[in-house]
Amino acid sequence: MEQMLLIDMIRLREAMAENHDLRLPEALFYPVANSNGLKTVRELAVFRFTCRKCEDAPCIAACPAEALEKDDEGIINRHTNLCISCKSCVTICPFGTMMTDFFKHHRNRDLYFNLTDTGDMNKFISACPPGSVSLTDLKESPADNIYKLNEKVLIKDYMYKTD
């Protein structure tokens, strides 16, 4: 059975706290038919699993570009074509959900890796902080804080639950 990519968001946050100059590699799925609004795996994971899905969503209210909205599942979606990278949402989020390096427009393209390409995926694993990303035979396991993002990616994070 094909192994899945396990991204440990807890370890990534630790690595960023240990080194404030750290530039984290980013994983994306491309090429796709329409690459407009392509999101990094890290952004998808944070809004799905880390975000507390505030009812009044101060991040949405603070956004001067009206770039944030909730989707049908109540998950925050950032319209990348509208976002002006002002980071108001990062600042106002009471739970520190978003990582401060999320919305930079002009990042080093060498830090982007295509998860639809095996070679690129292996380079992504090597480029990430030690212990943060690996290939695994594990399955989704909420008891271990491991959740399925999609058919190829598992995310390890502390998920906020209301029930």
Ligand code: SF4
């Ligand atoms: S960084 Fe983007 S999404 Fe966040 S408040 Fe600014 S414009 Fe809106």
Ligand code: SF4
């Ligand atoms: S303010 Fe933070 S925790 Fe609340 S919905 Fe926005 S990103 Fe999620």
